[in-house]
Amino acid sequence: MxxxxxxxxxxxxxxxxxxxxxxxxKGIHFTVDAGEFVTIMGSSGSGKTTLxxxxxxxxxxxxxxxxxxxxxxxxxxxxxxxxxxxxxxxxVFQAYNLLPRTSALENVELPLFYNKAINTHQRRERxxxxxxxxxxxxxxxxxxxxxxxxxxxxxxxxxxxxxEPVMILADEATGNLDTRTSYEIMALMQELNQxxxxxxxxTHEPDIAAFxxxxxxxxxxxxxxxxxxxNVRSAKEALAALPVSDDx
Amino acid sequence: MSIFNLIRLALxxxxxxxxxxxxxxxxxxxxxxxxxxxxxxxxxxxxxxxSQLGNMGSNMITIxxxxxxxxxxxxxxxxxxxxxxxxxxxxxxxxxxxxxxxxVSSSRGQSISGALNWPTQLQGGNTDxxxxxxxxxxxxxxxxxxxxxxxxxxxxxxKTVVDNLxxxxxNPIGKVIRFNKIPLQxxxxxxxxxxxxxxxxxxxxxxxxxxxxxxxxxxxIYLQNIQASAINEESSEAAVDQITAILRSTHRLRASDENxxxxxxxxxxxxxxxxxxxxxxxxxxxxxGISLVIGGIGIMNIMYVSVTERTREIGLRMSIGARGIDxxxxxxxxAIIISxxxxxxxxxxxxxxxxxINVLLGWPTLVSESSIILxxxxxxxTGVFFGYYPAQKASRLDPIEALRYE
Numbered sequence: 001m002x003x004x005x006x007x008x009x010x011x012x013x014x015x016x017x018x019x020x021x022x023x024x025x026k027g028i029h030f031t032v033d034a035g036e037f038v039t040i041m042g043s044s045g046s047g048k049t050t051l052x053x054x055x056x057x058x059x060x061x062x063x064x065x066x067x068x069x070x071x072x073x074x075x076x077x078x079x080x081x082x083x084x085x086x087x088x089x090x091x092v093f094q095a096y097n098l099l100p101r102t103s104a105l106e107n108v109e110l111p112l113f114y115n116k117a118i119n120t121h122q123r124r125e126r127x128x129x130x131x132x133x134x135x136x137x138x139x140x141x142x143x144x145x146x147x148x149x150x151x152x153x154x155x156x157x158x159x160x161x162x163x164e165p166v167m168i169l170a171d172e173a174t175g176n177l178d179t180r181t182s183y184e185i186m187a188l189m190q191e192l193n194q195x196x197x198x199x200x201x202x203t204h205e206p207d208i209a210a211f212x213x214x215x216x217x218x219x220x221x222x223x224x225x226x227x228x229x230x231n232v233r234s235a236k237e238a239l240a241a242l243p244v245s246d247d248x
Numbered sequence: 249m250s251i252f253n254l255i256r257l258a259l260x261x262x263x264x265x266x267x268x269x270x271x272x273x274x275x276x277x278x279x280x281x282x283x284x285x286x287x288x289x290x291x292x293x294x295x296x297x298x299s300q301l302g303n304m305g306s307n308m309i310t311i312x313x314x315x316x317x318x319x320x321x322x323x324x325x326x327x328x329x330x331x332x333x334x335x336x337x338x339x340x341x342x343x344x345x346x347x348x349x350x351x352v353s354s355s356r357g358q359s360i361s362g363a364l365n366w367p368t369q370l371q372g373g374n375t376d377x378x379x380x381x382x383x384x385x386x387x388x389x390x391x392x393x394x395x396x397x398x399x400x401x402x403x404x405x406x407k408t409v410v411d412n413l414x415x416x417x418x419n420p421i422g423k424v425i426r427f428n429k430i431p432l433q434x435x436x437x438x439x440x441x442x443x444x445x446x447x448x449x450x451x452x453x454x455x456x457x458x459x460x461x462x463x464x465x466x467x468x469i470y471l472q473n474i475q476a477s478a479i480n481e482e483s484s485e486a487a488v489d490q491i492t493a494i495l496r497s498t499h500r501l502r503a504s505d506e507n508x509x510x511x512x513x514x515x516x517x518x519x520x521x522x523x524x525x526x527x528x529x530x531x532x533x534x535x536x537g538i539s540l541v542i543g544g545i546g547i548m549n550i551m552y553v554s555v556t557e558r559t560r561e562i563g564l565r566m567s568i569g570a571r572g573i574d575x576x577x578x579x580x581x582x583a584i585i586i587s588x589x590x591x592x593x594x595x596x597x598x599x600x601x602x603x604x605i606n607v608l609l610g611w612p613t614l615v616s617e618s619s620i621i622l623x624x625x626x627x628x629x630t631g632v633f634f635g636y637y638p639a640q641k642a643s644r645l646d647p648i649e650a651l652r653y654e
Contacts, residue, residue: 053648056567058566058567058647058648058651059648078571078572079571079572079573082566082569082570082571082572082574083569083571085566085567085568085569086568086569086570087569091567091568093564093651097560097563097564097651099561099564101264102260110565110568111568111569113249113253113257114249114565114568114569114570114571114574115569159568163568163569
């Protein structure tokens, strides 16, 4: 039996806006096994972002249990959650969120600064390895302003990988990129997935969801559909199939 | 995050906004430099008053005639004649806490040498007078016991008098000058003492035996005052009591009578003058301290701006595992580095300023270690105190909102 990375059981999240109660999540169940590539889809207002915040341990559910890699993170303190985020989750954001005027290498090293078990030497070594994994080995000293959007996102992915998390959590990671670069990022994600990384990818583009092995559709705070993708598209092939652009 | 990394991180952050960091620091720099320079000026003037008074003889005790009542009107002390040579003799015999006693006579008048003349003060005592007043010989000899006994017409000249009566630089020793109409032979010159803290030229003086002044100039048996030296500075208070007791008995005063003399010690004067100067130091330091507080508020202000500006960075750091305390320390260390760097530059600037004030304006300054340590500690504390609130604000941000902050 494969190891379960995520076990979500009847998660609800309510927000109190004055006297009104907004029920963003109305009871969500699903589990994700190790090595899965899951996309969470839904239109805006479906509870996608709220679910992402909870999965990322940035927010706590009002009720329900959330097991991440076998531990219940629902009842942990702020500091314990910070540790969970550091060790078990690798975030990839839509807006990259790299530190400006800081080299790619230092950006990737960042999560390791908050991991006491890593010394300076290991930190450098692991950061270089992570950047090699995203094919940016020659760009270690470049600052974000010297990198293209796709390269910046790859630095962000390297940053997510560097602490060897159990899950990569991507939030609209291709939202700011053109089609070709999006496919490049998805090809990288698929490659990481084949190496055994569990990936949870939140998006609203069905096009992107087609690259994943499983899709969970949210609608109005509930899981509307949860299905395995019969024929997963290969991002590499999709990339090759794109017409060669000759205007730049 | 280790302290080394925190410092490195803070330095990187400051480096990215060099001008801003410098301007923020400037408040602290000026504050610390001001505190050090002001304290240096205050302490310097105190020290200089003390050393100048010490130069006049720090265990010196002066006995003056007290104001007396004549026909219902109180007379000015100096016009009263109550001190005689017998008082000096009684003190010399009975007082155990005095190392030297000298009668003092003095008179203002015109000194004349050839075609030149100069208004000055003629003063004198017995042979102990030089010790008590800390007068030292530059050239020639001092007057002797026999000169005192014989009321010899000899004198010693202060530097100002020499400069005015013998401007061409000839040796005054052996020359005869006149004070008013009395001819006096110059037997020595005194080493210069400079201007006293009261602004009085201590070299504008002619010293002669008191008997000479009494008999030949003033024609009076009374003394202007009596000067004595306590055996040391600490016993000068006790010596005052002893003098009072002895003089009351030689003057045959009844228990109900007021003293017809007054005893002043230099220690008293030093205390009074030093307290004025201490007050000055406190005031100057308070003003400088205010500028340090303003510098601290500058840090607080800029740290708040910095926190707001870096909200997204804070959100990101939290999402990749920074705890509240990590964020708090990051900003606190930054504030402390600003204040401590400012403090170090301020100390250097303050010491330089004090030296410049001393060299260029000629004011006495004294940079005390305690003022350096104190202002440095105050500015480190300022960094912690004013840096804490912005840092705490940063550490309490909600990562979800911080990440979305535009």
